[in-house]
Structure formats: structure tokens, C-alpha cells
Amino acid sequence: MSKTATITDSTALELTDVTVRYGAADVLQGLSLRVRRGEIYALLGGNGAGKSTTINALLGFAPLAAGRVRVCGIDVAADVLAARAALAYVPENVALYEHLSARENLAYFLRLAGAGTEGIDHALTTVGLAREAWERRLAGYSKGMRQKVAIALALARAVPVLLLDEPTTGLDPQATSEFNRMLQDLRGQGVTIFMVTHDLLGAAEVADRIGFLDRGRIVQELAAEGAARFDVQALYARYASTRRAA
Numbered sequence: 001m002s003k004t005a006t007i008t009d010s011t012a013l014e015l016t017d018v019t020v021r022y023g024a025a026d027v028l029q030g031l032s033l034r035v036r037r038g039e040i041y042a043l044l045g046g047n048g049a050g051k052s053t054t055i056n057a058l059l060g061f062a063p064l065a066a067g068r069v070r071v072c073g074i075d076v077a078a079d080v081l082a083a084r085a086a087l088a089y090v091p092e093n094v095a096l097y098e099h100l101s102a103r104e105n106l107a108y109f110l111r112l113a114g115a116g117t118e119g120i121d122h123a124l125t126t127v128g129l130a131r132e133a134w135e136r137r138l139a140g141y142s143k144g145m146r147q148k149v150a151i152a153l154a155l156a157r158a159v160p161v162l163l164l165d166e167p168t169t170g171l172d173p174q175a176t177s178e179f180n181r182m183l184q185d186l187r188g189q190g191v192t193i194f195m196v197t198h199d200l201l202g203a204a205e206v207a208d209r210i211g212f213l214d215r216g217r218i219v220q221e222l223a224a225e226g227a228a229r230f231d232v233q234a235l236y237a238r239y240a241s242t243r244r245a246a
């Protein structure tokens with residue numbers, strides 16, 4: 001990636017020469033990456049490659065030893081709250097109120113954010129949560145249903161960028177393909193999606209671009225369109241194994 005990449009209207013996320021250091025270890029080492037608005041970008045990498053740290057850098061939780069992070073043109077170091085307002089982070093295990101229903105959770109969190117609640121039904125419909133579940137307590141929800149609620153909350157807040165951490169881990173194949181179709185629908189509505197994942201085949205199916213992270217930097221990017229599945233598989237195996245051998 002170019003070190004001189006500049007923010008344009010078409011850029012949703014941009015990390016430029018980012019270094020994050022924990023103790024003596026550079027967990028991100030001059031990481032540069034750019035995600036366009038309305039793009040699905042999947043970040044793949046072995047355990048410990050720095051994927052979650054990249055998300056933390058976007059959210060302004062990782063201390064930068066060098067470099068710059070921008071979210072929708074906002075410098076995260078300069079205005080972290082404005083940057084976070086443009087992001088919805090959906091962790092692997094979504095934490096919502098178990099004793100509240102989907103609609104009640106959304107209403108609660110929207111009020112907390114000072115946002116209106118009129119978009120709740122539309123958001124729940126958009127994410128494809130079955131209508132009969134809307135009034136049920138989350139305690140009985142599957143992982144896939146919880147993710148839908150978390151994403152519906154982002155939509156109801158009209159957040160332009162979703163950050164997804166391992167979204168399809170633990171989903172069965174049907175739930176995975178339903179989830180991937182939903183992401184593509186959201187992209188069609190102009191939402192930008194940045195996901196970190198180990199699900200390389202899922203990434204190849206749903207993403208516009210795939211970045212391979214190895215020891216804290218992007219070592220290769222691939223346009224998913226036209227990429228053969230075995231390319232993705234081979235590259236993932238290669239970068240995951242270089243890390244382990246180091």
C-alpha cells in the first residue's frame with residue numbers, strides 16, 4: 001500500500017504506517033491499509049498476527065507508537081469520539097441484555113445514544129431477524145440472531161462502517177451463508193464492512209478484497225472477484241505458517 005495514500009470521499013477507513021507496541025513487541029509494524037466506502041474488506045491472518053489490534057486501532061483503543069488512523073476522514077487520535085460515532089463494532093460474542101427482547105434492546109441502546117427509535121422495525125427487517133423473535137428475550141437467541149440484533153442497532157443508528165470480529169465463527173453453514181447474504185445487502189445500501197476472520201472460504205465468497213496480515217503488516221491483498229478458492233487457501237496457509245515458524 002502507498003504510504004502517501006490520501007483521504008478522499010471514497011475512503012472509509014485508512015491506516016497509514018501504523019505501529020502499535022506492547023512492551024518490546026511491535027504488534028502492528030508499519031501497517032497501511034485502506035478500505036473504500038461501500039466495500040467489504042476481509043482481514044485474514046494467523047493467531048497473533050494483529051487482527052484484533054487492528055480493530056482496536058480503528059476504535060482508538062490501541063496506543064499508536066507511530067502512524068495515523070482515519071475513520072471517514074476523521075483522525076482517530078484527534079477526535080476519538082467522532083471517529084467512534086461512525087463505527088459499529090460487533091464482537092465475536094455480542095453482549096446485549098439477555099432479559100430484554102430484540103426490540104427492547106434496540107430501544108434502550110438507541111435512547112442511550114440519544115438517537116430516535118423509529119428505525120427499529122426497518123433495521124430488524126433489513127438484517128433478516130425473524131419477526132416472531134422480535135419480542136422474545138435474547139436469552140434464547142442463537143449467536144447468529146444476536147449478531148443480527150447488534151447489526152440492526154448499527155443500522156438504526158445509521159452508522160456508516162461496521163467492524164466485525166470473527167462474525168461467522170460458530171455459525172452453521174446455513175447461518176453463515178444467510179449472514180453473508182445480509183452483508184452483501186448492506187453493502188448494496190452503501191454500508192462499509194471491515195471484518196477479521198479465519199473463515200477464508202467465507203471471506204472469498206463475501207468480500208470485495210482480502211488482506212493477509214502477517215506479523216503486524218499487510219503482506220498481500222487480493223481482489224476477491226476472480227480469486228480462486230485455492231489461491232485464498234494457499235495464501236492463508238503460507239502466511240499463517242510463516243508466523244508459526246518465526
Ligand SMILES: Nc1ncnc2c1ncn2[C@@H]1O[C@H](COP(=O)(O)OP(=O)(O)OP(=O)(O)O)[C@@H](O)[C@H]1O
Nearest residue numbers: 022023027045046047048049050051052053054196
Ligand atoms: N493489550 C495487549 N497487551 C499486550 N500484548 C497484547 C495486547 N493485545 C494484543 N497483544 C499481543 O499482540 C499480538 C497480536 O494480538 P491480536 O489479538 O491482535 O492477534 P489476532 O490476529 O487477533 O489473533 P487471534 O486470531 O488469535 O485472535 C499477540 O501476541 C497478543 O498477545
